[in-house]
Amino acid sequence: MSAIYIHIPYCTRKCSYCNFFIKTSLNDATDLVEAIINELVIRRDYLESQKINSIYLGGGTPSILKDELLEKIFIAMNHNYILSENTEVTIECNPEDITKIKLKNFKKLGINRISIGVQSFNNHDLIFLDRSHDAEQAINAIKLCKKMNFENISIDLMYSLPNQNLSNWEENLNTALNLDIQHISCYSLTVKEKTKLQKQIKQNEVVIADDITSAKHFEILIEKCKSHGFSQYEISNFCKDNLYSKHNVSYWGNNSYLGIGPSAHSYNKKSRQWNVSNNKLYIHNLKENKLIFETEKLSNKDLYNEYIMKTLRTRWGSNIEYIEKNHGRKFVKHLIKETTKWRESGHLYNDKHKIFLTNRGKFISDSVISDLFYT
Structure with a gap:
């Protein structure tokens, strides 16, 4: 199974x-x-006719697209890809975009999972983060999704915010x-390069939370x-009733995925590929059936590192037998050696042939x- x-x-x-990579103007949205x-058509063989068990529309904020534009994307996907019987289809939304009419249209398109960018239920946090919604809008958006019979609703939350004490986080x-x-x-x-937050920190306008x-915050999150x-x-992901995000499980499970759109990344267990981060160039070249992207071919060492990076983050851990079968005994020896100190310090543990x-x-x-990477 693969993902898009x-x-x-x-x-x-x-x-x-x-x-x-985002824009605040939709002036080129139709193009x-x-x-x-066009990219969906051109790259339909990238996943080698594997069935698709997850489609994920992210961004950015895909929920701000007009309904007719979203419909065109779904028509192209259905015409060019083989979807599994239980394909999970997720769309990221901001609370202020969620309306009864929009949710009805999502249902018609086959969207069965809503991911809402709440970030916080505290209005002071939301102002600091430059979010467009308030706490009441976030709560009402979730309630509306439930009323419209969406049975798989996810939200994003952020912690370690400036002035966010333990009580605030528990309330969230x-x-x-x-x-x-x-x-x-x-x-x-986290503080990323070339962001407003980074500038605020450099100018001593904001003090970020310390590691303690x-x-x-992380301990409270796990316990709660x-x-x-x-x-x-x-x-970073929690679910009830085994409703794991199929998109997340596919990615962290080291499965192949196809990334469509400007700046989107793809992975097929042979190479990584990423599209140009520029709408104008992306649109112009695809009008001529061309795609601008960069590719990194992955060596056996790269693939081992990729496997460790992804799987060790999950509840299913990294499988030593899989590593030996797919990468070789030397990687197993390296892994066993490098995990010793982390096991002794209480950061890793073994259960049979897996590491967690x-x-x-x-x-x-x-x-x-x-x-644990092999360098």
């Missing part, structure tokens, strides 16, 4: 922490959708958990979600995982 990701690079405004359709989580949703993605605020505070029946199936992160290890996962 479609990048819709439009937002009503750019959030202070965001470094994704962009035509280019996306309580609000989310009491709304009876199926999936929560939670991310610690962030660790406490567990007590409400949520499974932490990946470091402990909760302590999850908090510093980037350090642990990079240490």
Whole structure:
């Protein structure tokens, strides 16, 4: 099974922490959708006729596209790709975009999962993050999705925000958990290059949370979600009733995926590929049936590192037998050697032929995982 990701690079405004490729004007949206359709046709053999079990429209904010433009994209996907019987179709939305009419149209298109960019139920946080909605709009959007019989609703939340104490974070989580949703993605605020947030920090306008505070936020997150029946199936992702995001599971499970749209990334277990991050160039070249992209061919070492980077973040861990079969004994020897100190320090543990992160290890996962890479 494989997945398709479609990048819709439009937002009503750019959030202070965001470094994704987006535009705040939709003046070229019609041309962009035509280019996306053309790319879907041109690249239909990339996944080698594998069935698609996940379609994910992200961005940006795909929910701000006109309904007729979204419909064109779905027609092209259905004509050019083989979808599985239970394909999960997700669209990212901002709370202020969600209306009864829009949700009805999503249903008609076959969208069966809504991912809402809430980020916080605290209005002070939302102002700091430059979000366009307030807490009441976020709650009402979730309730409307439930009323319209969407049974797989996910929200994004952020922690380690400036001036976000432990009580504020607990209140955020309580609000989310009491709304009876199926999936929560939670991310610690990180400072990205060329963002408003980075500039604010350099000018001493903002002080970010220290590691001790962030660790406490993370501990509260795990404890709260567990007590409400949520499974932490990946470091930042929690779900109830085994409603894992198929998109996330496909990505973190090291499966192939096709990325469509400007700046979108693709992976087929042989190479990584990413499209040009420029609407004008993307549109112009696809009008001539050309696609501008860069490719990185992956060596056996690269593929081993990719496998460790992705799978160790999940509840299913990294499989030593898989590594030996697909990459060779030397990588297993390397892995066993490098994991010793992390096991002894309580950041990793073994269960039969698999390696897993402990909760302590999850908090510093980037350090642990990079240490296991074969260089």
